[in-house]
Amino acid sequence: xxxxxxxxxxxxxxxxxxxxxxxxxxxxxxxxxxxxxxxxxxxxxxxxxxxxxxxxxxxxxxxxxxxxxxxxxxxxxxxxxxxxxxxxxxxxxxxxxxxxxxxxxxxxxxxxxxxxxxxxxxxxxxxxxxxxxxxxxxxxxxxxxxxxxxxxxxxxxxxxxxxxxxxxxxxxxxxxxxxxxxxxxxxxxxxxxxxxxxxxxxxxxx
Numbered sequence: 001x002x003x004x005x006x007x008x009x010x011x012x013x014x015x016x017x018x019x020x021x022x023x024x025x026x027x028x029x030x031x032x033x034x035x036x037x038x039x040x041x042x043x044x045x046x047x048x049x050x051x052x053x054x055x056x057x058x059x060x061x062x063x064x065x066x067x068x069x070x071x072x073x074x075x076x077x078x079x080x081x082x083x084x085x086x087x088x089x090x091x092x093x094x095x096x097x098x099x100x101x102x103x104x105x106x107x108x109x110x111x112x113x114x115x116x117x118x119x120x121x122x123x124x125x126x127x128x129x130x131x132x133x134x135x136x137x138x139x140x141x142x143x144x145x146x147x148x149x150x151x152x153x154x155x156x157x158x159x160x161x162x163x164x165x166x167x168x169x170x171x172x173x174x175x176x177x178x179x180x181x182x183x184x185x186x187x188x189x190x191x192x193x194x195x196x197x198x199x200x201x202x203x204x205x206x
Contacts, residue, residue: 015126
């Protein structure tokens with residue numbers, strides 16, 4: 001493996017594991033609704049990451065750089081969705097905190113939570129720009145389409161490990177009890193995170 005390949009994978013790992021809209025939403029869902037729901041959402045997030053990765057491997061990064069109108073449209077749609085998530089989280093800040101000692105089970109289907117994770121990551125500016133950075137790092141060396149496909153597979157596997165770990169760890173009983181105590185603060189943090197992410201996405205240079 002080349003130095004550029006390893007650097008690209010390491011960059012992806014750090015970017016994926018660091019706090020961001022998808023990670024924070026997954027953590028909160030895991031603490032609020034449990035492991036099954038969190039794993040469904042994690043699958044959607046992974047699918048969204050795979051989509052952006054495939055686009056980068058297929059040269060979509062170059063398309064974004066050439067046709068800036070496409071990037072502007074992605075920014076507007078992504079920012080709108082993130083602002084909507086911020087409003088939902090803000091509303092929950094002012095809802096009376098639950099005094100129950102257990103968390104409610106979500107009745108939504110696996111597909112519903114999968115779609116939520118997918119839409120979130122498709123509109124996540126962190127995911128978009130992470131893969132643009134990965135594509136740029138990969139392009140610095142002499143690469144073939146096989147190298148790019150291998151990079152995609154390794155990064156997707158790495159991301160799956162990260163997101164599934166978040167889903168499992170934050171759905172444990174001790175962490176859920178912590179959430180019951182600090183749920184208003186968690187939703188306030190989510191409101192700020194989604195709002196800042198949306199603003200950053202709109203303000204990013206083309």
